Amino acid sequence: MKKKGKEDVLSPFIQLKNSRITHYMLEVVKLSAGASFGENALLTKEPRAARIVTLTHCKFAVLTKFYYDRVLGRKEKQQKLETINFLQNIPIFQPYSKSKIH
Numbered sequence: 001m002k003k004k005g006k007e008d009v010l011s012p013f014i015q016l017k018n019s020r021i022t023h024y025m026l027e028v029v030k031l032s033a034g035a036s037f038g039e040n041a042l043l044t045k046e047p048r049a050a051r052i053v054t055l056t057h058c059k060f061a062v063l064t065k066f067y068y069d070r071v072l073g074r075k076e077k078q079q080k081l082e083t084i085n086f087l088q089n090i091p092i093f094q095p096y097s098k099s100k101i102h
Contacts, residue, residue, distance in 0.1 A: 025053060042068050043076055 087093045
């Protein structure tokens with residue numbers, strides 16, 4: 001049996017180096033140009049669920065919470081409510097409240 005080296009164990013992780021520290025972070029998803037992130041924290045007022053790290057130089061368009069709510073928030077909340085209502089019509093989800101499905 002082949003012995004696992006450090007690279008084999010850390011293969012699903014991204015290695016980030018600065019001057020003195022090496023960080024290993026798990027890559028969960030790759031986002032493409034035009035993708036968004038962070039909406040859930042804005043909608044639920046909960047802490048962010050992830051840290052975003054870029055592997056190349058990127059430019060971002062940023063919205064404050066005020067403008068997010070004004071421009072996109074209402075639509076996002078409506079879509080989430082529609083999804084929850086849909087799920088509550090499926091027998092396996094019927095015993096759960098909207099807050100539990102959320």
